[in-house]
Amino acid sequence: MKRNKSIELYQKSSQFFPGGVNSPVRAFKSVEGTPVFITKGDGAYVTDADNNTYIDFCASWGPLILGHNNEKIKQAVIEAAENGLSFGAPTIQENELAELVIRNNRYLEKIRFVSSGTEAVMSAIRLARGYTKRDKIIKFDGCYHGHVDHLLVKAGSGLVTFGSSSSAGVPETIAKETLVLPLNNKEALIKAFEDNKDEVACVIIEPVPANNGLLLQDKEYLEFVKKIAHENCALIIFDEVISGFRVGFEGAAGYYDIQPDIITYGKIIGGGMPAACYGASSKIMSYIAPDGDVYQAGTLSGNPVAMSAGRAALSILVKDGFYENQEKRTQEFVEKIKAHIAEKGYKIYISTIGSIFWIVYGDNDKIQSPDQISKEAGKYFKAIFTKLLERGIYLGPSGYEVGFISSAHSSEILNKAAEKIITVLDEVDTEYGLK
């Protein structure tokens, strides 16, 4: 497979952007390759600048649950764009998307649209702090919440530690307001609240942690997190930027039937355009300006073109059977690969929920926290990723990224992909050993 044009374009982009990209993971650093420049997407496939096509499991990192260039979304975008791109005044499209979201969700009464997941999370944290009049927040090692200053923090060495910044440019004073705890560890959570009595505004968690592999938590643990937060008069925020509209129309809240205090959505809600939101009960949302004194605003918030794309997408997702069908095809795909792994005795673990999957090297039955991931996983991922790319399968270029299946990934396409994955695993076994 030739990628000369991508290489040329990357040389050029490196003159313009740090690392040649506008978001770090696109740079293929962890797989030591040159990024593929995409020129076109259609259904389950993307085409690169050299005219190679790939079955795409990156799906723009999650938003494209209906595949690339969905006809209904495209038409909605064209129609909206014909009337102008942005007004900075209320539009009908905002009402329509909000109505679709709120009327079909038992866990929200009001929402506020913003333009990215990061913005949604940043605003949700400010709301929790404004509501509780407390400053500290709790997050979990293994969950990602965007590049918000007080969430770009890493854990120290103890069970319960104040975060230290994980990015240059984040002041330690800000990082110190964040407590970073291990996932799936009740004792750490109890201790954090004991040590910081009446100081914690909220606990933020990805209920389906999908940014450090797919670290599925038990429902009982998620319920416990909520219970402890509430006993300490702190709010619980479900960051559903990935899981929202992915594991069900009501996201992980609906999947586990747990009512969080604040929810954030991004990715799918914009149908591939930049849109996100945070939402809560009317009471909590009344703290947001102009009703309340927690300030939050945005020039392009609720952009009519993005709202139209989101509405077109969500009106398909809300139909009966959509998610059951997604899950069924994903299961068949995963089971096919798992059967081969079992037959050969490979040390490969696959976790899956809804239409998300994650394939990782390791001898695990379950992985629920980052420390359970094999130190060798990166080396194996690099080999698997590179070989799959050569065979026309595009995964997110990092072993910590999950794969996303869209409605355009038919059983036939998934079968083809499973065959290729099986062939690649056999090759990796021959070259590096998987047993």
Ligand code: PMP
């Ligand atoms: N929260 C979660 C759970 C995410 O997965 C992401 C992005 N991957 C974000 C927040 C940030 O969203 P964005 O990249 O749109 O700012």
